[in-house]
Amino acid sequence: MPSGRVRWFDANKGYGFITGDDGKDVFLPSAALPAGVTTLRKGAKVEFSVADGRKGPQAMDVTLAAAAPSLVKATRPKPDDMAAIVEDLIKLLDSAGNGLRRRRYPSAAESRKLATLLRAVADNFDVQD
Structure with a gap:
């Protein structure tokens, strides 16, 4: 399962991006967030699966590995x-x-x-x- 860090996420827009450990950006829709999670902080470590979306790779089944430090x-x-x-x-x-x-x-x-x-x-x- 790939992992990476949240590059940015905007709960109002309903999406953001993850920078994978391989350096590639992956689209992060709010629908991929775990149940009960509505937003993610920049820098939060996540694990996810990848599917091919209309505009490139898209994260699916995101799990929070470590929250970004405050x-x-x-x-x-x-x-x-x-x-x-x-x-x-x-x-x-x-x-x-x-x-x-x-x-x-x-x-x-x-x-x-x-x-x-x-x-x-x-x-x-x-x-x-």
Whole structure:
């Protein structure tokens, strides 16, 4: 059974391509994915069978051999560092809350800073395995 890595896959379009271990590209329709799988990450290792399609080789009966490693998960801060970041963020949010209680929104610069920090912290928590 041939194997390779997902070159790209777009769930909205319903297809993608696998680069086989032999270096050749194989069309990957969503119908070839295992039951319950709706998308594949770039770089995921797969095994598949090949059939001749209208426009060339096409993958069939795809099985996931190994998921692609999560770059976000590999680069996120250590838990101790993240705890300090969250504590600092809580202080900033508390300060913003106190200002709002006094009927004063943060300035535009403060709002942008707070929004940027919130997104960055959220990104570190939102890891997809």
